Amino acid sequence: MTVAAGIGYALVALGPSLSLFVSVISRKPFLILTLLSSTLVWLVSLIILSGLWRPFLPLKANVWWPYALLVLSSVCFQEGFRFLFWKVYKRLEDVLDSFADRISRPRLFLSDKLQIALAGGLGHGVAHAVFFCLSVLTPAFGPATFYVERCSKTSSSHVMSLQPCVTAIIALAFVTIHTFSMVIAFEGYAKGNKVDQVIVPVIHLAAGMLTLVNFASEGCLIGVPLLYLVASLTLVHCGKMVWQRLIESRNQSVPLQ
Amino acid sequence: MDRNQRPRSILESLGEELIGILTPVSICMFTVVLLVCVLNSDPSSSSASFSSIATAAYAESDSDSSWDKFVGAFLNSLVFVAAITVATFVLVLLFYLRCVNFLKFYMGFSAFIVLGNLGGEILVLLIDRFRFPIDSITFLILLFNFSVVGVFAVFMSRFSILVTQGYLVVIGVLVAYFFTLLPEWTTWTLLVALAIYDIAAVLLPVGPLRLLVEMAISRDEDIPALVYEARPVIRNDSRLVQRRVWRERRSSDIENTEVRVVRAEAEAEGEDLGSRERSEISVPLIERRPDQGESSETFLEGIGLGSSGAIKLGLGDFIFYSVLVGRAAMYDLMTVYACYLAIIAGLGVTLMLLSVYQKALPALPVSIMLGVVFYFLARLLLEVFVVQCSSNLVMF
Numbered sequence: 066m067t068v069a070a071g072i073g074y075a076l077v078a079l080g081p082s083l084s085l086f087v088s089v090i091s092r093k094p095f096l097i098l099t100l101l102s103s104t105l106v107w108l109v110s111l112i113i114l115s116g117l118w119r120p121f122l123p124l125k126a127n128v129w130w131p132y133a134l135l136v137l138s139s140v141c142f143q144e145g146f147r148f149l150f151w152k153v154y155k156r157l158e159d160v161l162d163s164f165a166d167r168i169s170r171p172r173l174f175l176s177d178k179l180q181i182a183l184a185g186g187l188g189h190g191v192a193h194a195v196f197f198c199l200s201v202l203t204p205a206f207g208p209a210t211f212y213v214e215r216c217s218k219t220s221s222s223h224v225m226s227l228q229p230c231v232t233a234i235i236a237l238a239f240v241t242i243h244t245f246s247m248v249i250a251f252e253g254y255a256k257g258n259k260v261d262q263v264i265v266p267v268i269h270l271a272a273g274m275l276t277l278v279n280f281a282s283e284g285c286l287i288g289v290p291l292l293y294l295v296a297s298l299t300l301v302h303c304g305k306m307v308w309q310r311l312i313e314s315r316n317q318s319v320p321l322q
Numbered sequence: 323m324d325r326n327q328r329p330r331s332i333l334e335s336l337g338e339e340l341i342g343i344l345t346p347v348s349i350c351m352f353t354v355v356l357l358v359c360v361l362n363s364d365p366s367s368s369s370a371s372f373s374s375i376a377t378a379a380y381a382e383s384d385s386d387s388s389w390d391k392f393v394g395a396f397l398n399s400l401v402f403v404a405a406i407t408v409a410t411f412v413l414v415l416l417f418y419l420r421c422v423n424f425l426k427f428y429m430g431f432s433a434f435i436v437l438g439n440l441g442g443e444i445l446v447l448l449i450d451r452f453r454f455p456i457d458s459i460t461f462l463i464l465l466f467n468f469s470v471v472g473v474f475a476v477f478m479s480r481f482s483i484l485v486t487q488g489y490l491v492v493i494g495v496l497v498a499y500f501f502t503l504l505p506e507w508t509t510w511t512l513l514v515a516l517a518i519y520d521i522a523a524v525l526l527p528v529g530p531l532r533l534l535v536e537m538a539i540s541r542d543e544d545i546p547a548l549v550y551e552a553r554p555v556i557r558n559d560s561r562l563v564q565r566r567v568w569r570e571r572r573s574s575d576i577e578n579t580e581v582r583v584v585r586a587e588a589e590a591e592g593e594d595l596g597s598r599e600r601s602e603i604s605v606p607l608i609e610r611r612p613d614q615g616e617s618s619e620t621f622l623e624g625i626g627l628g629s630s631g632a633i634k635l636g637l638g639d640f641i642f643y644s645v646l647v648g649r650a651a652m653y654d655l656m657t658v659y660a661c662y663l664a665i666i667a668g669l670g671v672t673l674m675l676l677s678v679y680q681k682a683l684p685a686l687p688v689s690i691m692l693g694v695v696f697y698f699l700a701r702l703l704l705e706v707f708v709v710q711c712s713s714n715l716v717m718f
Contacts, residue, residue: 094336111704111708112699124710136716139718171329171332196704197708197717200659236717269718273716
């Protein structure tokens with residue numbers, strides 16, 4: 066794969082997150098720190114998961130149920146991590162609020178909290194894209210790794226491997242899902258809204274399970290559009306929720322006038 | 323309208339100084355990884371040809387057994403750390419005898435050698451790799467000018483801060499790239515040995531770096547060292563945030579500052595010919611308290627984020643972080659990402675420890691240990707797992 070193609074696939078997976086980074090996150094240094102710590106937290110979760118699953122790998126090719134088990138356990142573990150992440154963020158929010166009081170500045174606004182949640186979600190998305198997509202795309206100097214041809218399209222004269230392209234596209238969907246479900250989750254935990262709290266693990270699990278569809282031959286032609294359906298659902302739900310909150314908070318801050 | 327009247331939230335400016343240090347560290351690591359990827363893509367070429375003081379005891383070859391390699395690498399690191407200790411003690415002696423001018427001259431000379439010699443070698447390798455058409459006379463003139471400006475940037479005061487920072491990062495990149503050419507086992511044991519040496523040199527009462535730093539504080543002088551200084555941000559009550567553009571002499575600008583020195587480190591490096599040795603003292607993390615009258619805002623004192631004034635990081639830290647990441651790049655890019663995050667986390671932890679303990683702390687150990695741990699975890703555990711999943715297009 067040429068360098069240009071590699072850069073192209075990397076931009077497919079990470080382009081929107083890059084623009085989010087440049088426009089929102091790079092303006093405030095604290096958000097960059099949140100992004101970096103969030104990426105680190107999810108990396109640690111991936112390492113622990115790989116440690117737990119190491120004795121059972123490598124799994125047999127073409128048998129799909131061990132992978133289903135893997136996805137299920139990983140999603141549950143990561144959702145647990147998300148809850149822990151929320152707890153730590155709550156503690157940090159208290160510290161920041163007391164600090165703001167001390168220097169007589171206003172406490173964190175709603176938009177600040179939303180931005181921190183967005184940065185956390187973006188960290189999750191970037192961690193996913195980097196470890197699942199970029200490191201498999203880029204040429205390895207070390208010993209060769211297993212490579213299974215999963216997604217290919219037979220045309221009349223030759224078989225074309227769509228795998229790197231599909232990997233990038235799937236990674237893009239997951240980046241979207243992770244970024245915005247973190248916002249939904251944080252708001253859900255903050256307001257105690259059960260719907261929001263439950264919908265995030267459900268979306269994550271559904272997305273994970275949908276990738277199992279790729280096991281069928283030419284399955285990626287069905288799996289990927291469905292995955293994007295889930296991603297757009299996440300986006301719509303998040304957008305609605307944020308809009309409602311902002312309207313609520315504006316109504317609260319402009320009292321009877 | 324509502325927005326404009328709303329006072330600025332604390333989120334606008336919190337953590338700015340930390341980002342001011344993380345950015346050059348990240349740029350240095352990224353450049354070293356890029357150089358490693360570009361210049362090492364042909365493995366048959368020059369991997370065994372770098373010999374220096376760090377390979378004096380044992381030259382690794384592929385046919386040795388693991389135990390032999392480990393023992394050899396251990397001996398190499400012992401020799402290297404011993405050389406560094408001796409060099410640091412010599413520097414302490416010179417500083418004690420107030421030969422500051424000699425030290426400054428030596429720093430400038432070593433910066434010139436690094437930029438000219440190492441920079442020239444890397445540029446030649448790059449020109450060769452990319453088939454860039456340039457003749458030797460033009461090349462020599464450009465290289466000479468580049469090195470001389472670098473020496474001025476590093477040691478003159480009232481020089482543009484941005485140029486100084488750029489040159490310091492370049493020096494870090496050049497030295498780090500040459501360290502990555504060491505054989506593999508030697509590199510890892512060397513990094514761990516240096517982290518341990520760092521703890522010993524800073525925390526033990528007899529440690530050379532602690533002596534050096536205490537002398538500098540008691541005399542209220544600058545240690546002649548290669549130190550990266552983030553641009554200090556001067557805050558006013560109004561929205562305007564000014565950044566100092568000129569680097570100013572320390573003695574003239576702050577009267578009653580409390581300098582808390584975190585760590586100082588000396589390193590010696592041998593050249594290919596083994597005959598030249600260069601020492602660079604780096605005083606990594608110095609935190610300054612804001613002037614009593616300067617700013618009306620106090621910052622978050624608990625976390626290292628908030629101290630106003632510049633955060634300084636020594637060049638030795640830059641170099642060894644980049645060596646770790648560069649060596650990780652020689653295996654696979656997944657390890658690079660893991661090690662990068664580990665090092666950044668280590669740096670953050672060190673700054674937090676600094677603000678808690680309020681005394682001299684070594685900055686290398688936490689990052690290096692985290693980096694090494696994450697490298698081996700990523701290589702042994704993570705890679706198999708992730709490749710297994712993503713090659714079957716199963717993701718979560």
